[in-house]
Amino acid sequence: MAEVILAESAGFCFGVKIAVDAAKEAGEKYGGAWTDGPIIHNKQVVEFLERLNVKQLSPEQQLKKGETVLIRSHGVPPKEEQRLKEAGVNIIDATCPFVKKVHDKVRQLVEEGYFVIIIGEHGHPEVIGILGHLEDAGGEGMVVSNMEELIKNLPHKRRIGIVAQTTQNEDFFREAVGYIAENTEEVKIFNTICDATSVRQEEVKKLAPTVDVMIIIGGRHSGNTNRLAQISRALNPNTYHIEKADELKPEWFEGAERIGVSAGASTPDWIIQEVVEKIKQITG
Numbered sequence: 001m002a003e004v005i006l007a008e009s010a011g012f013c014f015g016v017k018i019a020v021d022a023a024k025e026a027g028e029k030y031g032g033a034w035t036d037g038p039i040i041h042n043k044q045v046v047e048f049l050e051r052l053n054v055k056q057l058s059p060e061q062q063l064k065k066g067e068t069v070l071i072r073s074h075g076v077p078p079k080e081e082q083r084l085k086e087a088g089v090n091i092i093d094a095t096c097p098f099v100k101k102v103h104d105k106v107r108q109l110v111e112e113g114y115f116v117i118i119i120g121e122h123g124h125p126e127v128i129g130i131l132g133h134l135e136d137a138g139g140e141g142m143v144v145s146n147m148e149e150l151i152k153n154l155p156h157k158r159r160i161g162i163v164a165q166t167t168q169n170e171d172f173f174r175e176a177v178g179y180i181a182e183n184t185e186e187v188k189i190f191n192t193i194c195d196a197t198s199v200r201q202e203e204v205k206k207l208a209p210t211v212d213v214m215i216i217i218g219g220r221h222s223g224n225t226n227r228l229a230q231i232s233r234a235l236n237p238n239t240y241h242i243e244k245a246d247e248l249k250p251e252w253f254e255g256a257e258r259i260g261v262s263a264g265a266s267t268p269d270w271i272i273q274e275v276v277e278k279i280k281q282i283t284g
Ligand code: SF4
Pocket: 013, 014, 015, 016, 073, 096, 097, 098, 099, 166, 167, 194, 195, 196, 197, 224, 265
């Protein structure tokens, strides 16, 4: 049987645990809640929560007074929070404390007079929330998602402050910071990539080159899972990104002796265990 090595920190981070527990509680205590998108980027967990009546708002839906709305771990722009308050709904705020820290750092940079660069993914809900706080603080800034974009669009500002979306790739963040620092008179940097993200990425960097096959488990829309898969693939071309055990193909493991497994921060333990068991069955 091949050896299966599971990365130590694979699976739910503490921010996701908070959000999923809050959603379960909303289902059990309040008979359900609305969310402005999936609570986490994991289809199986979202389906489980839907059975507890925790469902996603549709774009045209009007909220009724007294209904419950759960703010996801990604956070929301202040304007959106205000809109919810005015609608008279009960708000459960499950914004991850690491995301709140990015909001605070953006406000600090604006107060200190910096133009703010957010190293992050355009259109991601967390980045939309961060931009909302930038706007609310009356600041100026931009989002940068790759080096090409940064080199093309870096503005001529004397003072630039930098933050990162919490799940950004550490290597890209470092490269971007280096480039901005070389081309700007004064730079202030807050590395707001959360510990959960950096620990998972470091583990994959160590594990991927030492195994024959690497399996990364997590939602296809999960940014942090996709980045783990990218990092792993760059170090080991035999990397496969799956959402659940029945996607595993026996031919991936032919001749493999060591198999590495990791999972994004929104992947529940039971899915990870199913995958590990299935790999053992296939290779056994
Ligand atoms: S990945 Fe980090 S920022 Fe995102 S929810 Fe988890 S702990 Fe919070």
